Amino acid sequence: MKPGAISRVRGMNDLLPEEARHFAEIESAAREVFEAAGYGEIRLPIVEDSRLFTRSIGEATDIVEKEMYAFEDRNGDLLALRPEATAGCVRAVIEHDLIRSGPQRLWYHGPMFRHERPQKGRHRQFHQIGVEVFGIATPDLEAELLMLSQCLWDRLGIEGLTLELNTLGTAEERVHYRAALAAYLSSHEDALGPDDRMRLARNPLRILDSKSAEIQELLANAPVLSDFLGEASREHWQRVGTLLDAAGIAYRINPRLVRGLDYYTQTVFEWTSTALGAQSAVCSGGRYDGLVEQLGGSPTSAMGWALGLERVAALLGRTDVKRPCAVLVTLGAAAEESGFALMREIRQAYPGLRVVLATGPGTLKSKLKRADRLRARWALILGDDELAKGVVQVKALDGPAQVEWVPRAAVVAHLAQVADQ
């Protein structure tokens, strides 16, 4: 790169064709899985009112406190680049009163923004695919959403992921537990580092998933959340397990699993991979029964999850570029004109047929070389000789070279016939 050239902003990466192909593959697999299950796509704005996120994700969370791209626009409105899509989705559901017409099953995909220090699997602009369901309170929803994620891994051929599950109980149960946990940890405050003391004051549940061995040891005798669950939560939680077993989806219960966003209730989960280093969470989510009401809607139970496209893409094997059926090679100005006419006919008759143009300057040899690199099955050669005879030379590029001369008027039909083989 020459000095003075402008480079991309930190953490905001270009997706070159190879990686973009992975993204497209995941997106189309997701579309297939979701649409088949009766989910509708929703497209949401990237910019929202900042308050939407402070109210939903939680003011004391890192996402809102340190990572949000918040700014004032020309009118002085406080706006933010979305750090996640659940909040916006809830906002849209309330704003259009979608719940009026019954439960809503929605899915989305798009870029999210968080001002974090970039690392592998962690970028400032990253991409998520997610689902959100509104209006279903029963545990079959947990099972449905988890099954959809499993279907997606199956569809993409991804193996070796671990599903970790936990329940946080209702908001009230969590409040009681939180108080008990805070009391226990306060009595051992001398064992906590400065970061954990901060968490103790603001969000003691976060201490549960600490990686520190000393903390985990300390937690061995701490109160456990399951003791604080009421009968209803207990039954709900058990039913989730039963349905997952019935569907043959393996999981591991992790009582230490809490999530970083404040709005979760009841079931939370995380799909992790050991192949990704520190950023091991591939897909996660949970129930958020209180959020709709909290954001100004009527009480509505809801649940969703999101996956990180960059992380899932990293688990995908190499996907090959689809090979073209043919490369249309022209030599000289007159042949180029005829070639463009032919190309138009091909596109009109068979829009999906992969035919790549090789017109313009360059030797026949270099154009055939290009056809070879693209792994095309056929070369359609059109030069002065062919023009004079009213034919197109059709050369087989697979295996030993074989040529045949097809009358110009019959080329389109010939190509279509040969493409099916």
Added chain:
RNA sequence: GUGGACGUAGCUCAGCAGGUUAGAGUCCCGGAUUGUGGAUCCGGUUGUCGUGGGUUCAAAUCCCACCGUCCACCCCA
């Protein structure tokens, strides 16, 4: 945000106890074969050695700062 490692052609990397014009492979372009690909051979293009400063007769090489990437923490998808 904290700590650490690293930064040399488009890509992968060598060169670094300071010493002439900075190298290989790959990719790309051309030729051997005037209009016929893949193999082989031959030739060619490409770099302010991340940026800026310092030390020195001399810096890709030593020192400092900044920027970036990666790793861990942190956070999370």
